[in-house]
Amino acid sequence: MRNTGRVKIIDVASAAGVSVTTVSHVITGRRQVAPATRARVEDVIRRLGYQVDATARGLRTQRTTTLALLVPDITNPFNTEVAAGMQEVALAHGYLTVVCEAPMNGPLLSEVLQQLTARRVDGIVLGRYGATRRDLDRVTATGTRLVRFGRRLSEGPGDVVRADETEGARTLVEHLVRSRGCRRVGFIGGAPGIEPGGERYAGYRQALLDAGLEVPEDLVAWTDFTREGGRTGAARLLSADVPPQALVCANDLIAIGALDIARERGLRVPHDLAITGYDDIDAASLVSPALTTVFNPGRDMGRAAARLLLERLEDGEEGAAREVILAQRLVARESA
Amino acid sequence: MRNTGRVKIIDVASAAGVSVTTVSHVITGRRQVAPATRARVEDVIRRLGYQVDATARGLRTQRTTTLALLVPDITNPFNTEVAAGMQEVALAHGYLTVVCEAPMNGPLLSEVLQQLTARRVDGIVLGRYGATRRDLDRVTATGTRLVRFGRRLSEGPGDVVRADETEGARTLVEHLVRSRGCRRVGFIGGAPGIEPGGERYAGYRQALLDAGLEVPEDLVAWTDFTREGGRTGAARLLSADVPPQALVCANDLIAIGALDIARERGLRVPHDLAITGYDDIDAASLVSPALTTVFNPGRDMGRAAARLLLERLEDGEEGAAREVILAQRLVARESA
DNA sequence: CTGAAAGCGCTTACAG
DNA sequence: CTGAAAGCGCTTACAG
Numbered sequence: 001m002r003n004t005g006r007v008k009i010i011d012v013a014s015a016a017g018v019s020v021t022t023v024s025h026v027i028t029g030r031r032q033v034a035p036a037t038r039a040r041v042e043d044v045i046r047r048l049g050y051q052v053d054a055t056a057r058g059l060r061t062q063r064t065t066t067l068a069l070l071v072p073d074i075t076n077p078f079n080t081e082v083a084a085g086m087q088e089v090a091l092a093h094g095y096l097t098v099v100c101e102a103p104m105n106g107p108l109l110s111e112v113l114q115q116l117t118a119r120r121v122d123g124i125v126l127g128r129y130g131a132t133r134r135d136l137d138r139v140t141a142t143g144t145r146l147v148r149f150g151r152r153l154s155e156g157p158g159d160v161v162r163a164d165e166t167e168g169a170r171t172l173v174e175h176l177v178r179s180r181g182c183r184r185v186g187f188i189g190g191a192p193g194i195e196p197g198g199e200r201y202a203g204y205r206q207a208l209l210d211a212g213l214e215v216p217e218d219l220v221a222w223t224d225f226t227r228e229g230g231r232t233g234a235a236r237l238l239s240a241d242v243p244p245q246a247l248v249c250a251n252d253l254i255a256i257g258a259l260d261i262a263r264e265r266g267l268r269v270p271h272d273l274a275i276t277g278y279d280d281i282d283a284a285s286l287v288s289p290a291l292t293t294v295f296n297p298g299r300d301m302g303r304a305a306a307r308l309l310l311e312r313l314e315d316g317e318e319g320a321a322r323e324v325i326l327a328q329r330l331v332a333r334e335s336a
Numbered sequence: 337m338r339n340t341g342r343v344k345i346i347d348v349a350s351a352a353g354v355s356v357t358t359v360s361h362v363i364t365g366r367r368q369v370a371p372a373t374r375a376r377v378e379d380v381i382r383r384l385g386y387q388v389d390a391t392a393r394g395l396r397t398q399r400t401t402t403l404a405l406l407v408p409d410i411t412n413p414f415n416t417e418v419a420a421g422m423q424e425v426a427l428a429h430g431y432l433t434v435v436c437e438a439p440m441n442g443p444l445l446s447e448v449l450q451q452l453t454a455r456r457v458d459g460i461v462l463g464r465y466g467a468t469r470r471d472l473d474r475v476t477a478t479g480t481r482l483v484r485f486g487r488r489l490s491e492g493p494g495d496v497v498r499a500d501e502t503e504g505a506r507t508l509v510e511h512l513v514r515s516r517g518c519r520r521v522g523f524i525g526g527a528p529g530i531e532p533g534g535e536r537y538a539g540y541r542q543a544l545l546d547a548g549l550e551v552p553e554d555l556v557a558w559t560d561f562t563r564e565g566g567r568t569g570a571a572r573l574l575s576a577d578v579p580p581q582a583l584v585c586a587n588d589l590i591a592i593g594a595l596d597i598a599r600e601r602g603l604r605v606p607h608d609l610a611i612t613g614y615d616d617i618d619a620a621s622l623v624s625p626a627l628t629t630v631f632n633p634g635r636d637m638g639r640a641a642a643r644l645l646l647e648r649l650e651d652g653e654e655g656a657a658r659e660v661i662l663a664q665r666l667v668a669r670e671s672a
Numbered sequence: 673c674t675g676a677a678a679g680c681g682c683t684t685a686c687a688g
Numbered sequence: 689c690t691g692a693a694a695g696c697g698c699t700t701a702c703a704g
Contacts (some may be wrong), residue, residue, distance in 0.1 A: 006478055008681060019691045024683055031684095033691060049474065051701045054455040055394040056681035057395070063567075064391065065625065074423075074435070075416040083410050087437050091444075096451045098434035099410070115432045121392040127668070138385065230574050255623050263624070283509055283619040286563065286592050288599070344697060355675045360699060367700095370673060392697035395680045 007048045016044040027052060065121050068307055069302070070112060071127035074101040075282060078298045079127060082149075085302025086125060094311055095122070106300050110135050117142045125149070125302075125311035126158075145312045147305045150196070153323045159308045160323040161301050162325070165196045168294040168328030169203025169248070174277050175292070175330055176246045177211045180274055186219030186244035187231035188254050197225075197250050200278060204248050217265045223254070230257020238273075240264065245274065246336060252277035252284045255291055258336070274336035289334035297326050343384045344633050352380040362473035363388060397581070401431045401457050403645055405638070406448060410437040412566035413617060414634045415463060418485075422461060429646055431458070446471050452480045458548065459645035461485070461638075465493075481648045483641045489659045494662045496659040497581025497637050500652070501532045504630040504664030505539025505584070506546075507611050511628070511666060513547045513580045516610055521556030522580035524569035524590050533561075536614060540584050555580050559590070566593020574609075581610065582672060588620045591627055610672035625670035633662050 013020045018037060025031040026041045033041070042048070053205045069089050071079040075330070079099075084328040087097040092204075102112035113135055116124055123145040126136075138158045139146050146158030153160050176182045187204050190197045205215050218240050223229035230249060234257060237244055247254035255277030259269060267273045270288050277284050277293035304324045311317040344576035349356045354373060361367040362377045369377070369486050380386070384407075394400045403426050407415040423433040433530060434457070445476040449471055452460055459481040472492045482494030489496050512518045523540050526533045541551050554576050559565035566585060571575075573580055580641075585591035591613030595605060603609045607624050611631035613620050620627040640660045 009683095010681080020682080021684080021693095022689090023689055025690090028683080032689070037704075039689085048530055051450060051478070053395075053681055054451075055391055055400065056696090057683075059389075059395050059681080059698085060683045064455070068434070074419050075413060077413070080411040080416060082600040083435075084437060096436065096448070096455070098404070099419075100432065100434055101420060112432070114387060115390075117434070118387050119400075141385065142387070167586050192358060211594065235466075253622075260624070282617070283622040286589075286619040287622060288624070290597070346698095356679095356698080357675055357700085358673090361674090368673070373673085389697055392680090393699075394675075395682085396697080396699045417703080488701080 005052075007050050008053070012044045012048055012050045013030065015048065016041045031160075054055070056316050058120060061203035062120070063313075064118075064122055066121045067095050067123045067125070068116050068121040069097065069125045069127070070102055070116065070129075071099065071101040072104040072129060073224065074099060078279065078296055080306070081298030082125070082127070082302035083093075085299035085304075086306040087302075088299075089303050089306040089310070093314065095306075095310070097306070105130060110138075113139060116284065117144050117290035120144075122313050123147070125161075125305045125309070131156075134312040145309050148262055149305070153321050157321070159312075161305045161308065161323055162323070162327070163296050163326050163328050165199035165328065166206065167298075168201040168202040168330075169278070170207040171203075171328070171330045172278075172294055173204050173207030173248060173309070173335065174211070175332065176248070176274060176276065176336060177207070177213065180246070180270065180336060182274060183213060184216060184244045185213070185241060185246045185248060186216065186220065186237045186240075187221070187248045187250070188230060188237065188258065189220070189222045189250040190225035190229065191192060191225050192222045200250050205241065216244075225253060226252050227253045227257040227260070231261055232257075232258075234261040238267075246270075247273065247275050249277055252281045252291060253295070255335070256283065257286055259287065259289075259291075270334070270336050276336045281332050284331075285333065292333045292336035293317075293331050295329045295331050297324045297328065299325050341347070342389075343386050343584060345372060345386070348377065348380045348384055348386045348535075351384065352377045359557055361598070376630070380404070398456070400458055400555040402455075402457045403431050403433045403459045403461070404452050405433060405435040405461045405463070406438055406452065406465075406642075407435065408438065408440040408465060410435060414615070414632055416489070417634030418461070421640075422642040423571070423638075424635075425642040427547070429650065430665070431642075431646070433642070440538070440545060441466060445588045446474075448511065449475060453480050456480075459483070459650050461497075461645070462494075469568075481645050482605065483644050485637065487643070487659050493657070495648075497644065498659070499632050499637065499642045499662050499664050501535035501555035501664065502539040502542065502558045504632075504666075505536040505614070506543040507539075507544030507666045508628075508630055509540050509584060510547070511668065512550070512584070512610060512612065512672060513543070515566045515668075516582070516672060517607070518579060518582040520552060520555065521549070521584060522552065522557070522573045522576075522583045523584045524566060524573065525556070525586040526561035526565065528558045529531075530624050531554035536586050557665060561587050561589060561594040562588045563596070566590035566595075568593075568599055570594035572598040576605075582606075583609065583611050585611065587611055588615050588617045588627060588629055589627070592619065592623055595623065595625075595627075606670065606672050612672045616667050620667075628669045628672040629667050631665045631667050633664065636662050 221233040557569035616631040
């Protein structure tokens with residue numbers, strides 16, 4: 001009973017009284033077809049509801065017109081923004097974007113990567129991953145185009161798209177110093193080794209130095225990227241001999257934890273203590289006071305990644321690996 | 337230069353000194369192969385990095401071992417939970433799950449749906465959509481299996497998975513009445529026509545009636561599913577002659593708006609006014625006080641949907657259309 | 673225990 | 689302006 005209904009190119013050819021060659025050409029538009037013939041074929045296609053079988057076409061053309069986004073956590077809004085951006089440009093070029101999830105660590109990443117290359121997707125955008133060099137090389141060995149997020153060009157094959165984290169953090173601190181006149185500015189980071197904490201910290205230091213301020217080493221705390229981490233870090237920094245006027249937090253969750261502590265201690269934000277987040281997750285604008293933060297342009301990153309892929313796929317771009325760096329945007333709200 | 341590296345089954349066959357038939361059988365395991373031969377072939381496969389071309393296999397077998405989830409808004413955490421749930425069960429059966437986005441309205445939905453059937457995905461899970469009957473029929477006409485979310489069985493082809501919204505709302509109100517002793521319980525809904533507002537409202541009424549309370553018509557407000565809507569609705573209901581002791585909000589954003597108003601008026605939550613949300617978005621637990629709400633089991637719904645698909649695909653299930661209804665879970669936090 | 677060959681549904685040189 | 693036929697890379701009856 002299944003598949004009975006599926007109409008194929010031969011069906012429309014015979015219904016229209018032409019060869020499959022001609023039907024194929026009216027579909028692809030790659031060859032002139034007499035207007036009358038074309039009209040007849042198009043009519044039959046419509047009537048029969050014919051749809052080309054992408055599986056057969058793909059086998060023949062070695063192209064699937066499909067782009068894949070692979071991310072560690074499909075639940076992360078940043079990743080879904082990226083997907084939306086890719087979809088936007090891909091669809092305009094007749095490509096479909098599919099998104100897949102594979103855990104950050106373990107063999108499942110290789111597994112899913114292979115599932116994707118086996119299906120012959122034309123290009124893969126790989127989120128922030130600890131993918132091994134071997135995994136990456138295996139992808140490009142199949143001829144599949146690759147764009148990576150976040151890491152440097154030199155670390156592997158494929159083009160790279162990343163956000164300018166250091167500059168984003170710099171802007172934030174500059175806002176604190178210039179617009180709010182803060183001079184004692186603390187920093188609460190996640191684990192020091194884990195990106196993008198390091199870059200954000202670098203931007204924080206840079207901005208302070210640029211403003212002729214020194215980095216207050218007693219006001220730097222490393223915890224982790226959670227609300228609880230924010231509570232711990234803020235509690236510690238607020239008991240410094242000379243307490244901070246502002247707290248730069250390495251992500252929004254940490255900032256929300258810092259907000260908790262400020263509330264518990266009766267500190268008015270931003271009057272007594274300015275607090276900034278990072279990432280602009282949904283909760284950043286829903287919390288009270290709303291968080292001043294930095295927005296990671298996920299959508300633009302998705303667009304850029306899709307363009308990079310499409311240039312190699314469609315325009316025959318065969319040049320050297322490229323890196324696209326996107327600026328992050330300050331979102332000034334109530335907390336600073 | 338492209339594709340040069342791609343090794344095919346014929347390459348491993350000749351390298352191993354056997355026929356492609358045999359190579360195929362060691363891969364699929366569908367026929368006995370002499371241990372020595374098998375070992376030799378497996379060794380060559382590993383050495384050459386051979387990977388079957390899913391495009392060719394799909395053409396031959398009429399199967400792609402791929403499931404698709406199509407959602408209106410890939411950015412919605414509920415949808416991404418569904419994806420994660422599908423992925424979980426699909427992967428265990430050797431299927432890959434891909435998620436695609438298509439806008440709620442307009443021709444793009446049909447377009448993407450056709451892209452998916454053209455690629456011969458084996459099954460599609462369709463999120464809450466205003467898909468036309470025509471779109472749905474076109475999917476099943478190609479033999480692609482379909483699972484829909486939220487709507488009733490009778491409204492179209494395919495199996496259905498949905499959450500028990502009415503029961504979820506009932507549980508919530510019961511909690512308010514029993515555990516907190518509220519008697520004047522208001523309701524702030526989104527637009528009355530838009531699901532799942534109606535079902536949640538029905539559950540609210542039902543619970544009140546069950547508790548021997550009457551539905552306070554002066555304490556029901558319809559606005560929209562936003563924080564701003566929550567502000568408007570709460571402001572109106574709080575100026576009733578006999579103000580409410582609790583506000584049941586049709587989603588979390590509305591509840592966050594209600595929280596704003598309570599704060600502005602110096603009302604302590606939940607002491608002076610209990611407030612409940614719905615959906616349990618991330619912000620629900622990040623806001624202060626944390627929201628008591630109802631959790632929509634997106635992950636379980638994804639699992640259920642994938643199982644339904646797999647039963648038809650793998651177990652030859654050809655029976656009547658089925659509907660799976662999942663319970664929602666009360667998440668009691670601070671706001672009520 | 674293994675192989676030769678047909679065929680899945682297309683596209684595209686090649687030919688007229 | 690159009691068609692006959694080869695071939696994309698597999699799987700699977702059929703045969704031995």
